[in-house]
Amino acid sequence: MPVSALQWQPSLGPGGEPPAEGQVLWAIWERASLISHAYLVGRGTRTERGLHREMNGRRLSALARRGVGPSPEAWCRSWALSWLARQLRCAARDKGVPTRLRLPSTTSGCSRYRDPMPASEPKVSAIDLFCGAGGLSLGLQQAGVRVAAGVDLDPACAYPFERNLRAKFIHENVANVTGRQLEAIWRSRKGYRLLAGCAPCQPFSSHRRGADTSSEQNWDLLTHFSRLVDETLPDFVTMENVTRLGKMTVFRSFVDHLRELDYAVDYGNLYGPDFGLPQERRRLVLVASKHGVIRIPVGDTSKNNYKTVQQEIGKLPVLGHGEVDPNDSLHAARRLTPINLDRMRASRPGGTWRDWPEELLAPCHRKSSGASFQAFYGRMVWDSPSPTITTQSYNFGTGRFGHPQQDRSLTLREAAMLQGFPREYEFVPAGERPSMQSVGRLIGNAVPPAFGRAVGNVIREKVRVISKELA
Numbered sequence: 115m116p117v118s119a120l121q122w123q124p125s126l127g128p129g130g131e132p133p134a135e136g137q138v139l140w141a142i143w144e145r146a147s148l149i150s151h152a153y154l155v156g157r158g159t160r161t162e163r164g165l166h167r168e169m170n171g172r173r174l175s176a177l178a179r180r181g182v183g184p185s186p187e188a189w190c191r192s193w194a195l196s197w198l199a200r201q202l203r204c205a206a207r208d209k210g211v212p213t214r215l216r217l218p219s220t221t222s223g224c225s226r227y228r229d230p231m232p233a234s235e236p237k238v239s240a241i242d243l244f245c246g247a248g249g250l251s252l253g254l255q256q257a258g259v260r261v262a263a264g265v266d267l268d269p270a271c272a273y274p275f276e277r278n279l280r281a282k283f284i285h286e287n288v289a290n291v292t293g294r295q296l297e298a299i300w301r302s303r304k305g306y307r308l309l310a311g312c313a314p315c316q317p318f319s320s321h322r323r324g325a326d327t328s329s330e331q332n333w334d335l336l337t338h339f340s341r342l343v344d345e346t347l348p349d350f351v352t353m354e355n356v357t358r359l360g361k362m363t364v365f366r367s368f369v370d371h372l373r374e375l376d377y378a379v380d381y382g383n384l385y386g387p388d389f390g391l392p393q394e395r396r397r398l399v400l401v402a403s404k405h406g407v408i409r410i411p412v413g414d415t416s417k418n419n420y421k422t423v424q425q426e427i428g429k430l431p432v433l434g435h436g437e438v439d440p441n442d443s444l445h446a447a448r449r450l451t452p453i454n455l456d457r458m459r460a461s462r463p464g465g466t467w468r469d470w471p472e473e474l475l476a477p478c479h480r481k482s483s484g485a486s487f488q489a490f491y492g493r494m495v496w497d498s499p500s501p502t503i504t505t506q507s508y509n510f511g512t513g514r515f516g517h518p519q520q521d522r523s524l525t526l527r528e529a530a531m532l533q534g535f536p537r538e539y540e541f542v543p544a545g546e547r548p549s550m551q552s553v554g555r556l557i558g559n560a561v562p563p564a565f566g567r568a569v570g571n572v573i574r575e576k577v578r579v580i581s582k583e584l585a
């Protein structure tokens with residue numbers, strides 16, 4: 115099978131330019147995965163023109179030339195990786211970024227997003243319950259955790275999970291999953307085991323206006339998570355959910371049960387911008403270890419370092435409402451009704467409907483309680499993180515989801531990038547028209563990979579410490 119040029123194009127900027135400062139290291143690593151994958155796929159074939167594109171100020175053509183012909187696959191891969199190792203070191207030195215990243219000796223299994231993991235390091239193998247489109251798994255992979263499988267009830271998750279993570283997707287109700295099934299997946303994998311999961315958060319969402327929804331049916335999914343910990347006793351557990359869950363009885367029972375099983379547990383609320391996420395999302399994160407004390411990740415709280423909306427999506431192609439980027443079906447703006455277009459034009463970034471002339475007000479704004487609808491029909495601002503991305507962030511009427519400059523609401527691609535998915539992350543097969551509702555749900559429900567990455571790093575560090583102690 116020839117290497118597809120398409121594998122390359124989406125990972126470059128709109129004009130084929132190199133990634134922005136600060137994204138350089140990750141971008142390079144993502145490309146390392148892509149290169150090695152491209153060579154794997156393209157073994158014995160001619161490398162295509164897609165590999166000749168400009169990358170990070172250097173021509174890939176040299177690489178492509180070296181890859182042409184009958185070179186053995188292993189040679190190609192190691193050549194590509196050592197070339198990228200040099201790139202990585204140069205980028206780190208040029209940017210003054212300290213890096214402890216090292217390249218793996220092999221890329222077998224070849225996820226597109228895996229982070230470097232020296233062969234000598236102990237492996238961590240994760241199963242992701244309620245895996246969705248793979249936000250949490252992606253972050254774990256970026257930290258070097260190997261994702262063995264994901265389980266979800268929604269068949270729409272199968273494509274993005276398998277395509278991007280290159281891990282097994284199990285289409286199943288977690289309530290029906292048994293410890294034996296999980297054991298069977300882990301059995302063939304060496305190293306430490308991590309059971310990760312983010313049970314559906316609707317029952318706990320703040321949109322439920324403070325009601326304790328503990329008795330709702332979905333609630334017991336967390337109990338099934340607990341049951342599966344009980345049945346498999348993995349080395350590590352991580353869980354993510356909305357912050358309000360922390361005050362609920364169901365969560366306290368979850369923690370108590372972990373402690374009864376001799377896990378060290380830590381949990382707390384993480385704030386997205388502290389972890390490089392260009393979004394004001396707060397989430398409850400729990401980590402638990404069978405190997406002694408473990409702590410939730412600590413982010414960088416200096417506001418000056420917060421990534422902004424502009425930094426994340428500012429270079430995407432300009433669109434009008436109702437228009438689609440011909441190169442990316444996910445970058446498509448919903449058509450606005452004439453009155454919503456007028457409202458959009460009357461909105462200013464960071465403002466509210468109070469900026470509008472009287473005739474544009476909706477009935478909800480005229481009520482005395484209209485103040486509580488402040489954030490509906492709003493525009494984002496360029497120079498700060500975005501508001502929380504929801505399952506409907508393509509819909510201007512449901513939040514501050516107007517584009518800061520263009521008269522339209524966010525596209526699914528923009529929402530995905532503000533959630534921290536790389537630009538080339540695929541949610542539907544090429545050529546398939548994405549459903550705003552279905553893909554919007556996958557994106558809005560995702561755990562931002564930045565949180566998964568931070569948790570993955572904590573677990574990897576813990577594993578390093580354990581190995582040193584054992585050595």
Ligand SMILES: C[S@@+](CC[C@H](N)C(=O)[O-])C[C@H]1O[C@@H](n2cnc3c(N)ncnc32)[C@H](O)[C@@H]1O
Pocket residue numbers: 243244245246247248249250251265266267268271286287288289311312313314315335556559560561562
């Ligand atoms: C908050 S989302 C998880 C997001 C995912 N961790 C990510 O990072 O992309 C919750 C997921 O639980 C799934 N779900 C709901 N009920 C389920 C069940 N009984 N068994 C398996 N999955 C379920 C939903 O389809 C949804 O994808």
